[in-house]
Amino acid sequence: xxxxxxxxxxxxxxxxxxxxxxxxxxxxxxxxxxxxxxxxxxxxxxxxxxxxxxxxxxxxxxxxxxxxxxxxxxxxxxxxxxxxxxxxxxxxxxxxxxxxxxxxxxxxxxxxxxxxxxxxxxxxxxxxxxxxxxxxxxxxxxxxxxxxxxxxxxxxxxxxx
Amino acid sequence: xxxxxxxxxxxxxxxxxxxxxxxxxxxxxxxxxxxxxxxxxxxxxxxxxxxxxxxxxxxxxxxxxxxxxxxxxxxxxxxxxxxxxxxxxxxxxxxxxxxxxxxxxxxxxxxxxxxxxxxxxxxxxxxxxxxxxxxxxxxxxxxxxxxxxxxxxxxxxxxxxxxxxxxxxxxxxxxxxxxxxxxxxxxxxxxxxxxxxxxxxxxxxxxxxxxxxxxxxxxxxxxxxxxxxxxxxxxxxxxxxxxxxxxxxxxxxxxxxxxxxxxxxxxxxxxxxxxxxxxxxxxxxxxxxxxxxxxxxxxxxxxxxxxxxxxxxxxxxxxxxxxxxxxxxxxxxxxxxxxxxxxxxxxxxxxxxxxxxxxxxxxxxxxxxxxxxxxxxxxxxxxxxxxxxxxxxxxxxxxxxxxxxxxxxxxxxxxxxxxxxxxxxxxxxxxxxxxxxxxxxxxxxxxxxxxxxxxxxxxxxxxxxxxxxxxxxxxxxxxxxxxxxxxxxxxxxxxxxxxx
Numbered sequence: 001x002x003x004x005x006x007x008x009x010x011x012x013x014x015x016x017x018x019x020x021x022x023x024x025x026x027x028x029x030x031x032x033x034x035x036x037x038x039x040x041x042x043x044x045x046x047x048x049x050x051x052x053x054x055x056x057x058x059x060x061x062x063x064x065x066x067x068x069x070x071x072x073x074x075x076x077x078x079x080x081x082x083x084x085x086x087x088x089x090x091x092x093x094x095x096x097x098x099x100x101x102x103x104x105x106x107x108x109x110x111x112x113x114x115x116x117x118x119x120x121x122x123x124x125x126x127x128x129x130x131x132x133x134x135x136x137x138x139x140x141x142x143x144x145x146x147x148x149x150x151x152x153x154x155x156x157x158x159x160x161x
Numbered sequence: 162x163x164x165x166x167x168x169x170x171x172x173x174x175x176x177x178x179x180x181x182x183x184x185x186x187x188x189x190x191x192x193x194x195x196x197x198x199x200x201x202x203x204x205x206x207x208x209x210x211x212x213x214x215x216x217x218x219x220x221x222x223x224x225x226x227x228x229x230x231x232x233x234x235x236x237x238x239x240x241x242x243x244x245x246x247x248x249x250x251x252x253x254x255x256x257x258x259x260x261x262x263x264x265x266x267x268x269x270x271x272x273x274x275x276x277x278x279x280x281x282x283x284x285x286x287x288x289x290x291x292x293x294x295x296x297x298x299x300x301x302x303x304x305x306x307x308x309x310x311x312x313x314x315x316x317x318x319x320x321x322x323x324x325x326x327x328x329x330x331x332x333x334x335x336x337x338x339x340x341x342x343x344x345x346x347x348x349x350x351x352x353x354x355x356x357x358x359x360x361x362x363x364x365x366x367x368x369x370x371x372x373x374x375x376x377x378x379x380x381x382x383x384x385x386x387x388x389x390x391x392x393x394x395x396x397x398x399x400x401x402x403x404x405x406x407x408x409x410x411x412x413x414x415x416x417x418x419x420x421x422x423x424x425x426x427x428x429x430x431x432x433x434x435x436x437x438x439x440x441x442x443x444x445x446x447x448x449x450x451x452x453x454x455x456x457x458x459x460x461x462x463x464x465x466x467x468x469x470x471x472x473x474x475x476x477x478x479x480x481x482x483x484x485x486x487x488x489x490x491x492x493x494x495x496x497x498x499x500x501x502x503x504x505x506x507x508x509x510x511x512x513x514x515x516x517x518x519x520x521x522x523x524x525x526x527x528x529x530x531x532x533x534x535x536x537x538x539x540x541x542x543x544x545x546x547x548x549x550x551x552x553x554x555x556x557x558x559x560x561x562x563x564x565x566x567x568x569x570x571x572x573x574x575x576x577x578x579x580x581x582x583x584x585x586x587x588x589x590x591x592x593x594x595x596x597x598x599x600x601x602x603x604x605x606x607x608x609x610x611x612x613x614x615x616x617x618x619x620x621x622x623x624x625x626x627x628x629x630x631x632x633x634x635x636x637x638x639x640x641x642x643x644x645x646x647x648x649x650x651x652x653x654x655x656x657x658x659x660x661x
Contacts, residue, residue: 036343073382113554
């Protein structure tokens with residue numbers, strides 16, 4: 001989504017103000033002139049100045065340009081579903097992986113993203129299962145990453161060597 | 162001599178050779194798939210190389226990125242779809258040769274010029290880096306401060322179409338780098354009581370989010386490409402290439418020199434190098450038919466050599482000063498730090514075998530590119546059969562597990578989603594990502610060198626202009642700002658309509 005430069009400038013100004021606000025609360029250690037807030041203060045000030053100039057220059061085209069420009073994909077429901085499927089799949093993973101374990105969650109993530117692209121379950125489930133097993137073999141067995149097993153803890157020995 | 166035998170010992174290690182071959186195949190496959198960039202290939206490789214010894218880890222990144230950049234030529238020449246942005250400059254020329262039944266010439270010229278560009282930049286890297294390191298040994302925190310600011314300034318000025326947005330992106334990246342413990346006093350900043358933020362945002366999840374997730378968000382929203390295109394016959398790739406390269410030796414040399422120089426400039430990567438070499442070669446062809454085979458091959462050779470040469474060039478500031486030349490070396494630097502192989506001039510004293518082995522791997526990877534590149538061109542039809550629909554969730558799972566494996570927290574997995582969305586919106590609004598990423602990586606270096614210098618001088622700003630080296634770097638930095646400002650004003654004046 002492309003937004004008008006006034007909004008881009010305002011975004012940087014807000015970030016700059018928040019940084020300065022927080023930096024002001026950070027007191028320097030005793031006997032030191034500059035503390036942990038000094039560098040964020042400089043960056044925050046820079047963001048306000050640069051954001052201000054971007055917004056000011058954006059004002060010139062404010063009348064001729066819309067405030068935001070929707071990309072082509074966002075004009076259909078399918079486009080939104082496709083776009084949101086990526087962050088939704090990550091959120092699903094974060095929420096259930098500890099309880100469901102990596103293998104089941106990975107299959108679910110694959111099925112979710114493939115379903116959005118119109119792939120039927122009879123294809124997405126085997127594809128998800130193969131991917132999950134391969135990833136487990138690489139990351140859990142070879143690289144020793146502690147992937148959670150969830151209810152499949154009993155079969156962990158089959159895939160760990 | 163002792164170092165040479167040590168380096169040979171490292172290179173002949175079977176494990177290292179296997180890593181090089183495996184990462185070469187990985188890089189070729191990912192680079193040949195349109196839409197998957199060399200940067201994305203590198204970002205996805207990080208979680209795996211994290212578990213390797215330092216030299217094989219860097220070898221995997223060097224090999225896969227070099228291969229991916231060359232492999233981007235293949236779909237460009239055969240389907241008019243550049244596999245990576247670095248091949249975009251000469252895709253039309255390469256494809257038009259293919260249409261005229263000269264696919265072998267088009268791909269062969271791309272392959273062999275890439276190899277020569279890579280080898281020449283590796284030679285420059287090997288010769289220049291140790292000498293620069295000797296100079297860098299005289300640097301104090303003040304010189305490092307100026308050098309880092311100079312690097313970031315260059316990254317901002319060449320990073321995108323809008324200078325202001327580049328500066329804003331840089332400041333935003335520097336701002337993100339302040340999250341976590343202050344490097345001087347250890348005070349928590351911007352952590353808001355979240356324990357996971359005490360150590361900062363976690364560089365690898367951030368890089369995966371910025372470069373891989375945002376790319377996936379762009380890919381899933383693209384319309385389906387429709388019917389699979391027929392693959393044209395390629396013919397002989399290597400026949401007569403020695404003669405062709407000798408015939409175009411000036412273009413190879415020009416492309417390699419430009420590529421190495423552009424690569425060494427922080428912020429400018431393979432794509433910018435290829436475009437510059439292409440433009441310079443095109444300008445040198447004034448008065449000649451631009452559609453003649455000879456001229457097209459000249460442009461392909463020059464730009465093909467430049468994009469691969471930029472890789473070697475980018476390692477010069479990365480290994481000598483710890484300042485990344487492009488986004489790929491930004492990842493390399495983080496991996497080097499994480500593996501205890503701290504980049505900087507002292508690496509040539511403390512760990513010469515490792516650093517010279519890394520340089521030698523450039524030569525090995527580029528020579529290996531000839532047989533594997535030809536193999537990749539021959540099997541391109543198979544690579545095309547990998548369905549994009551299935552690739553997206555597989556890459557997504559790699560990103561998730563990759564972020565988790567480095568940090569061992571689900572917080573890191575959440576970060577890739579947030580940063581991926583942020584990266585997507587920044588890109589959509591022409592806010593360049595490279596300055597933000599370099600700001601994020603170099604933020605702690607700038608802060609530490611700045612604060613150390615200020616503390617040493619008791620708050621006297623004049624410390625930044627006390628030493629001749631510092632003055633030279635300060636003049637170069639301030640000069641680059643002035644130059645960028647003047648060029649911007651000239652551009653604005655040119656763009657203004659003439660009143661009659």
